[in-house]
Structure formats: C-alpha cells, structure tokens
Amino acid sequence: MDAELSSQPIVASRVSKKKMNWYLWGTLFILPEVVLFILFLWVPIFKGIFYSFYNVDFVDGNHFTGLANYVSILKDDLLWISIKNTLIYMALGIILGFWIPPLVAIAVSELRRFQGAARIISYLPSAVPAIVLYGMWMWFFDAVGPINSLLQKIGIDQVSFFSPKLAMSSIVVLETWQSFGAATLIYIAAIVGIPKDLYEAAEIDGASVWQRVRYIILPSIKTLMGLLLVLQLITTSQGFQAQLSMTDGGPNNATLTYLLWLNHTAFRDLEFGKASAMGSLMFFVLIGMTILYNVMQRRSEKA
Structure with missing residues (x-):
C-alpha cells in the first residue's frame, strides 16, 4: 500500500511534464503566426490611431495636430x-x-x-x-x-x-x-x-x-x-x-x-x-x- 501511495506523485509528475511538453510544442507552432498577426494587423492599427493625431508629411515631417483631423472629418x-x-x-x-x-x-x-x-x-x-x-x-x-x-x-x-x-x-x-x-x-x-x-x-x-x-x-x-x-x-x-x-x-x-x-x-x-x-x-x-x-x-x- 505504501509503495502504491509513493508511486502516485511520480506518475502525476510525469503526466504534468508531458502536458507541459505538449503546451510548449503547441506554443512554438503558433508563435510565428502570432508574431505575424501582431506585426501586420495590430501594429498598423495602433500606428493608425497614433498618426490620426498628426499631420503626416513625408517631406517636412509629421506635426502633432491633436483632434484637428477628427474635426476636419466631422x-x-x-x-x-x-x-x-x-x-x-x-x-x-x-x-x-x-x-x-x-x-x-x-x-x-x-x-x-x-x-x-x-x-x-x-x-x-x-x-x-x-x-x-x-x-x-x-x-x-x-x-x-x-x-x-x-x-x-x-x-x-x-x-x-x-x-x-x-x-x-x-x-x-x-x-x-x-x-x-x-x-x-x-x-x-x-x-x-x-x-x-x-x-x-x-x-x-x-x-x-x-x-x-x-x-x-x-x-x-x-x-x-x-x-x-x-x-x-x-x-x-x-x-x-x-x-x-x-x-x-x-x-x-x-x-x-x-x-x-x-x-x-x-x-x-x-x-x-x-x-x-x-x-x-x-x-x-x-x-x-x-x-x-x-x-x-x-x-x-x-x-
């Protein structure tokens, strides 16, 4: 009985490690997609929100205008x-x-x-x-x-x-x-x-x-x-x-x-x-x- 009780933590530890390995490999597989998703979707979105407060000028540089762009739209x-x-x-x-x-x-x-x-x-x-x-x-x-x-x-x-x-x-x-x-x-x-x-x-x-x-x-x-x-x-x-x-x-x-x-x-x-x-x-x-x-x-x- 004592031997069975002592083996249970070992089995649980092995199962836990196996699950961690699966989670690790799963994370590695989806990591490239997550990086691409952030780079090509969320970064442009936040940059767009950021530049909405600027007058974007590729020659003279960007100038902060506050809510002027939103007022112009309205x-x-x-x-x-x-x-x-x-x-x-x-x-x-x-x-x-x-x-x-x-x-x-x-x-x-x-x-x-x-x-x-x-x-x-x-x-x-x-x-x-x-x-x-x-x-x-x-x-x-x-x-x-x-x-x-x-x-x-x-x-x-x-x-x-x-x-x-x-x-x-x-x-x-x-x-x-x-x-x-x-x-x-x-x-x-x-x-x-x-x-x-x-x-x-x-x-x-x-x-x-x-x-x-x-x-x-x-x-x-x-x-x-x-x-x-x-x-x-x-x-x-x-x-x-x-x-x-x-x-x-x-x-x-x-x-x-x-x-x-x-x-x-x-x-x-x-x-x-x-x-x-x-x-x-x-x-x-x-x-x-x-x-x-x-x-x-x-x-x-x-x-």
Whole structure:
C-alpha cells in the first residue's frame, strides 16, 4: 500500500511534464503566426490611431495636430454622404442579397437528384476572379450590352444601370451573384445536419414541402441566419472594392462609401493623417459590431 501511495506523485509528475511538453510544442507552432498577426494587423492599427493625431508629411515631417483631423472629418460634407451611401449599400445587400443563399440552399436540399451538381454550380460564381467579374458585369450593364439588348428586343426602354439612382443597386446585384455561393454551402451544411427523424415524421404526417420548410428547416437555421446577417453587415460596412472598380464613387458621389472616401483621402488627396483618423473611427465601430457577432455566435453554440 505504501509503495502504491509513493508511486502516485511520480506518475502525476510525469503526466504534468508531458502536458507541459505538449503546451510548449503547441506554443512554438503558433508563435510565428502570432508574431505575424501582431506585426501586420495590430501594429498598423495602433500606428493608425497614433498618426490620426498628426499631420503626416513625408517631406517636412509629421506635426502633432491633436483632434484637428477628427474635426476636419466631422466638418466635411462627404462624411454624411459616404455614411448615407454605406447604409444604403448595407440595406440593399440585405434586401437584394441576404435571402438568396438560404432560398437556394433550401431548393438544393429538396432536390431528389443531382444535389452534388447543384452545389457545385451554385458555388461557381465565387470562383470568378474579381478583375474578370467587374469586366464581365461592366459589359452586362453597358448601354449596348446583353441586358439592354434583350430589354430592347422585348420592347422595354434602355436602362442606365450606372445612373445615380441605380448605380448602387447594380453593384449589389453583381456582388450578390459573386458571393452567394459560399453562404449557400454554409446553409446547406446546416440543413444537412437537421435530424432525419424530423423529416420522416413530417412525411408520415403528410406534410407538404412548404410545411417542412416552415416548421423544420427555417427554425433549425434561424440562429445561423442571424449570425450570417451580422457578418454581412460587418462586411458590407467595409465595402469599397466594387465601387472603386466600377464607378470610382460616381456618378455624383452616388456610390461613394465611407471606406472608398477613406481610400481617396489617403491615396488621392495624400491626407494620411485625416485618413488615419477616418480609419480609427471605423475601427471602433467595427469593434462594436464584432462584439455583437461574438455574442450571437456564443448563443448559437449553446443552442
């Protein structure tokens, strides 16, 4: 008995050392990634906040200006124009694009045959490179492009897709076409994870397709839809690539989003201090949205 009691601390010590070795090796493996993460993400963020209080001048040197950059942003008429356009862009993304992935996922999941082919086809637009995507849709939306040619053949007047009223909607349409495939696969994975017993019970009770969708699928993916909604809001709040490539903020600033205005301020107007202040303001807004996203994600994990 005494021998067994004396051996227990030795065994515990060995187990403890083995765990420490695993923790050490694990730390060594992730250390390069942590260093790169700090160097290329957090260091630029803190430098941006630091330079937001300076007038950045590569010739005469930087000069501390306090809150002057923030005051300049608040007095600039483009601030409210860019915020309004960003909110419109986010709203159109929800109205025109948010509902397509779950609808396509439900339609694919209800197919009795060729589900694999349907999943591949739905994802293909996401594989199109951005430069090809924008060139292709510029041709689609052109005055003599295929869409207007088809409309004229059926007796409908030519549509100016890049007019001030339609430019943002046109951009949302092309981005929805490109990005709905990835979200569709996420929804399909969630639908596949629904217990088969529920479907079997519904079929025995004579439930229709709409009833299965309403009472089984939608309640099961409701939390996921909430998470993807918050994630889409975070993503669209940073939208500028399509606006820059397709319209450069025009016509008449109709597609000038906040991040595109920041890009123009930094690289066209060369006001890096003001651009840093704009980035800092957006950083804190996105932190709030990210906190909301994490709270919803934790709720979904508990559910």
